[in-house]
Amino acid sequence: MxxxxxxxxxxxxxxVLGPLGGAGxxxxxxxxxxxxxxxxxxxxxxxxxxxxFVCVLFNVITFGPHKYFLEKxxxxxxxxxxxxxxxxxxxxAAITGLRRLRxx
Numbered sequence: 056m057x058x059x060x061x062x063x064x065x066x067x068x069x070x071v072l073g074p075l076g077g078a079g080x081x082x083x084x085x086x087x088x089x090x091x092x093x094x095x096x097x098x099x100x101x102x103x104x105x106x107x108f109v110c111v112l113f114n115v116i117t118f119g120p121h122k123y124f125l126e127k128x129x130x131x132x133x134x135x136x137x138x139x140x141x142x143x144x145x146x147x148a149a150i151t152g153l154r155r156l157r158x159x
Contacts, residue, residue: 065130085113096148101156107149114142 059065061079089110095103118138122131 081113082117085110085117088113096152099152099156101153104149104152104156107145107152111142111146111149114138114145118142 088106092103092106092110096107097103118135119142120135120139122128122135125131128135
């Protein structure tokens, strides 16, 4: 999505998201947070699993199933399907990691 936004290839996210700012910084922050969360989860750190929950929240905003109801859904469905699937997988992995740390 970030590459399509920067290249101007349709369909790309809107450049301005209203009071939230631009889509580019939001997607860039999401990528950065995800990279750091991967490292902390790899080290089995509680902070990493909590960051994974935030990544899931950001990714649902970006790739969530609500995108199926847009007029460009026929162009977006591959990214939305994969993004939603990975959000569910990341959520399950974060819950499992936290439970393992607590000893459940």
